[in-house]
Amino acid sequence: MPQESSHADPAPRLHRVVVIVDANSNPFELSCAIEIFGLSRPELGRELYDFALCAAEPHTVMRDGFFTLTGVAGIDAADTADTLIVPNRPDTHVPRRPDLLDAVRRAHARGARLVGFCSGAYTLAEAGVLEGRRATTHWQWADGFRARFPGVRLEPDVLFVDDGDILTAAGSAAALDLGLYIVRRDHGAEVANSVSRRLVFAAHRDGGQRQFVERPVPEVPDESLAPLLAWAQERLGEPLTVADLAARAAVSPATLHRRFRAELGTTPLAWLTGERVTLARRLIERGEERLEVVARSSGLGTTANLRARLRRDTGLSPSAYRRRFGTAVG
Incomplete structure (x- = not known):
């Protein structure tokens, strides 16, 4: 032996x-x-x-x-x-x-x-x-x-x-x-x-966002998107839409779109999708193996959409992503 x-x-x-x-x-x-x-x-x-x-x-x-x-x-x-x-x-x-x-x-x-x-x-x-x-x-x-x-x-x-x-x-x-x-x-x-x-920095800003953001110094108390973003991040698993975000902010979808462009250099839908993909990645890294659970919990809906979004962002399938990052330390 x-x-x-x-x-x-x-x-x-x-x-x-x-x-x-x-x-x-x-x-x-x-x-x-x-x-x-x-x-x-x-x-x-x-x-x-x-x-x-x-x-x-x-x-x-x-x-x-x-x-x-x-x-x-x-x-x-x-x-x-x-x-x-x-x-x-x-x-x-x-x-x-x-x-x-x-x-x-x-x-x-x-x-x-x-x-x-x-x-x-x-x-x-x-x-x-x-x-x-x-x-x-x-x-x-x-x-x-x-x-x-x-x-x-x-x-x-x-x-x-x-x-x-x-x-x-x-x-x-x-x-x-x-x-x-x-x-x-x-x-x-x-x-x-x-x-x-x-x-103490934003975890993810997509590379395609604009370099120069049109955001003048406010002359009124802060009315930034931060409270809305925090509210949405706690509800990513829910069927949130751009209309829901606009309603929460008490503005029209068109106004919300302009504010996202001005403050974040992206659109509400692109931001929401990016946050959901990031959440899905973290769920996989933490050990969740059931793709339907990951898709549902992250708000991506279906396993097909999860696979497509993950491959677009990382070049990896969910199983390949799990093999590579599944042991990450939180």
């Missing part, structure tokens, strides 16, 4: 996320990457990523000389990345360093996932990896980007673009949206929701 090994199985290798920092990089997007991918997660009971910063120089002056970054790994650390986040800088007219661009090309050639926040799309485009691909960047640079890189399929009025192994986000806060989207893609909706709670 074979003897049992006294050695425990080694822990699986964590997905390694590396961020390249370049001269004049924006501190905000760098901080977004650290917050989402670099922090310890004791509330989850496990770590999500192996994280590192790297730079081509031992001293890197950040945007406008606010501070100098030291003590990070050399640029060769980019060669160890499973996901490589490229630098973004406001001086988009200044060419990136050749050694930095070479690191991006090597990462792409070996199959690493590439991520650009804000003007990071310029870094990816300069490296030549965006030719013929979909991408976005901050609306402020959209015209200049198109003129300089006509071979890139720029989508200028969205929060972020997922083009498979290359993902790009528009300016500043959209880096948080894309970061949480990546966590959700890697670890499921339950884990992404936990990370968003720690950030």
Whole structure:
């Protein structure tokens, strides 16, 4: 009879996320990457990523000389990345360093996932990896980007673009949206929701939402959609319609549609469907195996609709999604 090994199985290798920092990089997007991918997660009971910063120089002056970054790994650390986040800088007219661009090309050639926040799309485009691909960047640079890189399929009025192994986000806060989207893609909706709670940030804004939201400073007491959204989130399993939401808000459906567009950059129906799919994903992650129960409890109605919506959002069937994310820690 074979003897049992006294050695425990080694822990699986964590997905390694590396961020390249370049001269004049924006501190905000760098901080977004650290917050989402670099922090310890004791509330989850496990770590999500192996994280590192790297730079081509031992001293890197950040945007406008606010501070100098030291003590990070050399640029060769980019060669160890499973996901490589490229630098973004406001001086988009200044060419990136050749050694930095070479690191991006090597990462792409070996199959690493590439991520650009804000003007990071310029870094990816300069490296030549965006030719013929979909991408976005901050609306402020959209015209200049198109003129300089006509071979890139720029989508200028969205929060972020997922083009498979290359993902790009528009300016500043959209880096948080894309970061949480990546966590959700890697670890499921339950884990992404936990990370968003720690950030005190919206768990999910669809990448197709507009970058610029028309919402003037109110001259009257707050009449935001927040109370309506909270009310609806508690009733997703009920047969809620846009008309029900409008009635609850005491406005016409047309007015509600305008308010959703102004405040959230989406439609009431798209928001409601997105919330229901997120709930369905969390139910599956928590162990519910009966698809009819998931469909009914999330408000998606039928198992056919559940399958279609889940596949559209994740590329996975319910059974494949369960196998991948069913052990998520709440």
